[in-house]
Amino acid sequence: MVVLLEQLTSDFPGAPGRQGPGRSAFPGPCRSGAPPHHQEPQMTTKTLTEQTGARTEEAASLIGDARERIDALDDRIIGLIQERMAVSAVIQEARITSGGRRVNLAREMDVLAHYRDALGKPGTALAMTMLELCRGRV
């Protein structure tokens, strides 16, 4: 059976194995001020099946591989969003320097429509979050 290190964070807050904010799975030496029965988090192991929620090794393996692809995609998406933020900042600075306003609502409506047409209603919410990342809250 394949055994992997327990993930530092789990699927949802309060999930078994979740250490809480700011806690490390590698806590180092005990602090002297700790209460008598205080237990530092232990490094535990979870099977791949436990990590994925799958009921068979085959499904767990598939999910593990697909999650690696999702992590790689998320890295690329985050990189693209950061690139978009930089390009958007160039536009906003040029407009402000020229005497104009940071925000151009007509253009934002076009961006929102583009995402809604491609992704449906959640696309609008996604685009609104992205616009907030790019120009701050209005």
Ligand SMILES: C=C(O[C@@H]1C=C(C(=O)O)C=C[C@H]1O)C(=O)O
């Ligand atoms: C980048 C621009 O400036 C602002 C930021 C936008 C964006 O990040 O897409 C869109 C409209 C403006 O509020 C722009 O006018 O194109």
